[in-house]
Amino acid sequence: xxxxxxxxxxxxxxxxxxxxxxxxxxxxxxxxxxxxxxxxxxxxxxxxxxxxxxxxxxxxxxxxxxxxxxxxxxxxxxxxxxxxxxxxxxxxxxxxxxxxxxxxxxxxxxxxxxxxxxxxxxxxxxxxxxxxxxxxxxxxxxxxxxxxxxxxxxxxxxxxxxxxxxxxxxxxxxxxxxxxxxxxxxxxxxxxxxxxxxxxxxxxx
Numbered sequence: 001x002x003x004x005x006x007x008x009x010x011x012x013x014x015x016x017x018x019x020x021x022x023x024x025x026x027x028x029x030x031x032x033x034x035x036x037x038x039x040x041x042x043x044x045x046x047x048x049x050x051x052x053x054x055x056x057x058x059x060x061x062x063x064x065x066x067x068x069x070x071x072x073x074x075x076x077x078x079x080x081x082x083x084x085x086x087x088x089x090x091x092x093x094x095x096x097x098x099x100x101x102x103x104x105x106x107x108x109x110x111x112x113x114x115x116x117x118x119x120x121x122x123x124x125x126x127x128x129x130x131x132x133x134x135x136x137x138x139x140x141x142x143x144x145x146x147x148x149x150x151x152x153x154x155x156x157x158x159x160x161x162x163x164x165x166x167x168x169x170x171x172x173x174x175x176x177x178x179x180x181x182x183x184x185x186x187x188x189x190x191x192x193x194x195x196x197x198x199x200x201x202x203x204x205x
Contacts, residue, residue, distance in 0.1 A: 001158065002104055002158050002159060002160050003104065003105065003156055003157055003158050003159065004104055004105045004106070004107060004131075004151075004154060004156040004158075004159040004160075005100060005104050005105075005106050005107070005159065005160055005161075005162060005202075006107040006108070006109050006147060006150060006151075006159055006160070006161045006162070006177070007106070007107065007108050007109075007161075007162050007163070008048070008108075008109070008110055008161070008162065008163035008164060008165070008168050008182075008185075009108055009110035009112065009116070009117060009120060010047045010048070010110065010112075010186065011044070011047055011048070011163075011164035011165065011182065011185030011186035011187065012090075012162055012163055012164050012168075012182045012185055012199075013089070013090065013093060013108070013120070013199075014086075014087040014088060014089050014090065014093075014120060014124075015044075015087055015088045015090070016078075016082050016086075016087025016088070016120075017040035017041075017043045017044050017047070017087075018040045018087075018088075019078065019081055019082050019085060019087060020040070020043055020074070020078050020082070021038055021039055021040040021042075021043050022081075023074050023077045023078040023081055024038045024043070024058070024070065024074045024078075025038045026077070027070045027073045027074045027077065028059065028062075028070050030070075031062070031066055031069075031070065033062070033066075034059060034061065034062045034066065034070070035061055036058065036059045036060060036061045036062060038058060038059075042058060043058065044186040045186065046058060047165065047186050047187075048111065048163070048164070048165030048166070048167035048168055048186070048187055049111070049167060050111055050136070050142060051071055051075065051111065051112070051113060051136075052068060052071065054071065055067040055068050055070065055071035056068075075112070075113040075116065076113075076115075078116075078119075079115040079116060079118075079119040080119070082119050082120070082123060083119040083122045083123045084123075085123075086123035086124060087120070087123070089124060090184065090198070090199045091198060091199065091200070092198065092199055092200035093199050094124070094126070095200075096199050096200045096202060096203060097126070097129050098129070099203060100202060100203070101129055105131045105132075105154065105156070106129055106130050106131060107130060107131055107132050107133060107134075107150050107154070107159075108120075108130055108133040108134075109133065109134050109135070109143060109146045109147050109150055109161070110133075110135050110143075111135065111136055111142065111143055111167075112135045112136070112137060113135070113136070113137035114135075114137035114138060115137075116135065116137070117133050117135055131154060132150055132153070132154055133150070134146040134147075134149050134150050142171070143167065143168070143171035144170075144171040144172075144174035144175045145175075147161060147171060147172060147175035147177055148175045148176075151175070151177065159177050159178075160177065160178045160179070160180060161175070161177045161178070161179050161180070162179075162180045162182055162196075162202070163179065163180075163181070163182060163185075164181070164182040164183075164184070164185025164186050164187050164189075165185070165186060165187030165188075165189070166187055166188065166189050167187070168187070168189075169181065169189045169192065178194070179192065179194065180192075180194040180195070180196060180202070180205070181194065181195045181196070182196055182199070183195050183196065183197050184196070184197055184198055184199070
């Protein structure tokens with residue numbers, strides 16, 4: 001039996017791409033030579049990757065230094081924006097988390113910068129739901145190592161990771177943690193033997 005459930009954030013717990021895309025567009029407009037069109041759908045297709053890679057792929061027509069500068073400003077500006085307006089929670093998320101918390105410790109590991117997980121918790125008042133979280137902006141490590149860190153410092157013996165992208169699947173595998181694929185999210189994972197089509201389906205496991 002599991003003793004902990006570790007969640008990805010974007011595409012698994014919420015969809016904040018509309019708000020994030022607005023912030024990225026606002027920052028990109030400050031650079032007159034950036035002609036790339038930024039949309040929420042383009043962001044969705046890239047979420048799960050390290051932020052530096054997202055920046056370069058989202059803005060292929062810009063110099064790498066420019067793309068990274070836009071990324072750095074965007075991740076700072078999007079936190080207060082999202083904390084105020086919030087992203088879109090997936091249906092049944094809060095009720096399902098409350099039920100899961102009765103049996104399991106709950107965690108978040110996401111490829112994000114400082115403040116992003118915190119703004120999710122603040123926006124939807126979920127601090128009491130999660131035991132711990134980790135992210136590259138604090139640890140300097142990517143997802144696989146951050147999953148290992150959460151497992152180690154919380155003495156988990158049989159955790160599971162829930163995510164929506166191939167990157168999530170790969171990171172969980174590297175960390176030696178079983179994976180549940182959230183098919184309703186942003187990515188595509190083939191041949192996964194544990195899948196859910198809605199967040200509430202986690203209760204079936």
